[in-house]
Amino acid sequence: MATLEIRNLRRIFGPTRAVDDVSLSVDHGELLCLLGPSGSGKSTVLRMLGGFERPDAGSILIDGENVTNLAPERRPTGMVFQSHALWSHMDVFSNVAFGLKLRRLPRAEIRTRAEAALDMVGLAGYGARRPTQLSGGQQQRVALARSLVLEPKILLLDEPFASLDQHLRERLREEVREIQHRAGITMVFVTHGQDEALALADRIAIMRDGRLEQVDRPEIVYRQPSTEFVAGFIGQMNMVDGEVHGGRLHAAELSLPVSLAEGPATLALRPEDIGLHRASGEAGARVMRVTDFGTHLSVELHTGDRVRLRATAEPGAEWAAGMHAELRPRKFAVYREGKLCALPLAPGSGELPASIQSLVADQTRHAAGT
Template sequence: MATLETRNLGRRFGPTRAVDDVSLTVGDGELLCLLGPSGSGKSTVLRMLGGFEQPSAGAVLIDGDDVTRLAPERRPTGMVFQSHALWTHMNVFANVAFGLKLRRLPRAEVRRRTEAALDMVGLAGLGARRPTQLSGGQQQRVALARSLVLEPKILLLDEPFASLDQHLRERLREEVREIQRRAGITMVFVTHGQDEALALADRIAVLREGRLEQVDRPEVVYRQPRTEFVAGFIGRMNLIDARVEGGRLLAAGMALPAALAEGPARLALRPEDLGLVAATDESGARVLRVTDFGAHLAIELETVDGRRLKATAEPGAGWTAGMRAALRPRRFAVYRDGHLCPMPAQRAGDLPVSLQTLVAGQPAAGTGRLAPHHHQH
């Protein structure tokens, strides 16, 4: 196992800053996912870790040693690329053993380590086959074994499952996680798939335009996004223009307790945190569409001011298109200037109320307890 660190890492291509001031630490045996949209700089960061790209600024350290200027073959790293890059004129065994033969290891040692690597990735007994005789998933496992056989301290994976179908991606990411645990190897995994990152990672580093937006455990990135970008990028999120007045956040026909200075803001509300109660008048949001996914209902709504929102409900909840629903958020976040606004913990009685009820002077009422927000920006 090994530790990995980047210090103020940067990479320019002419006037373009592909990576800007990225500082990361990856612990022994940790699996870190670099996540971001296309062009966010995640693959460039990975290539600099592996020595395939030279930084314009900053440093890369492995176990405390500066490897910034070392060539890829002199680093204790292995790289698995998006393309399998297997030699079709060689069989599977020869593809995996190639790097060991370059090191002029004894034949018995080459055979032992190659067979062990193939066994680890679930390809024992397939060494005599050609890559063209394998499925896409099996070819990706060969590429993984080819890196693992060299016993790197750190394994780097650049969107290795991008060309595979969803079912195979899900199966292989589970296998990679199991391999990582059994081998005890430190991994950095690049992906633009949020589900992949949430399922695989010990921590997630979200990049945007070459800069780090947030580095945290998956559940923290999902539940407490530090920036509006992360909130909108990770999972599904309702992002709504809002305004704070008199200690209440007014948005889409809702009034939510918010101990913030008055002014414009953005309300972030996940579909699973948006509770619905059947409304008896036209003030409620109109249900446009209900999709049954088996485990839950996905509901699309239109508010009285024309905003489109998404919510979820339990199967059999009875929602159908055309019904009216009062909105009862159970958890929400507020952003200003793109950053999370810290708010004090809500009291048990501080429940969301409908804007119409608040204006009418009725006592606050609601159905869900708000979760506290302690995260500081």
């Protein structure tokens, strides 16, 4: 196992700061996911970690050793690419053993380690096959085995499942997590898929325009997003412009208590945090569409001022287009100038993390002008 430390990393392409002063630490055996939209800089960070891109500033340390200027083959890292990058003229065993042969290890050791790596990824007995005889998922496992066989301290994965169908992605990400636990290896995983990040990661680092927006455990990132961008990027979220007046936030026909100075603010509501209750007559929001997903109903609503909201309801609930609903938020967050400034807790949800408490307190003081 190994630790990774990134200090003030920067990469500039012409007028674009692809990576702008990024600092991160990854613990022994941790799986950190770099998540963000296209162009956010996550893959550039990963390529700099692997030595395939040279940073313009900053440093990269593995187990305290500065590897910033080392070539890829001299770093204790392994890289798994989206494209598999397998040699079609070699069989599976030769693909996996290639790096060991370059190290001029004894033939018996090469065979033992290559077969063990194939067994670890569930491909024991596939060594004689050609990559073209394998499915996409099997090819990605070969690419994973080829990196693991070199026993890297840090394994880097650059959207390795992007070309696979959803069912296969879900299966492989669980297998990668099991392999990571068995091998006890430190991993940095790049993806733009939120489901992958939430399912795989010990922590998620969300990037935007080359900078870090939030780094935290998946449940914190989902339930307590620290910026408006993260709130809108992770999962489904209703974002509604409103106004604070008289100690209450007024938005989309809702009036919610907040401890904020008067002025504009943005209300954030998860669909699952909106309680729906039948309204009398035509009061409340109008149901426009109901979609049954089996595990829940997705209910699309329009308020009287034409704000579109999405809520969820229990399967079998009797909601249909044309009905009217009273909205009762169970939990919500409030953002001002893109930053979290109020985050009421749902009953029984416990204390906020100290970092979030501090952030909310700072934003509240700033909003109050104190």
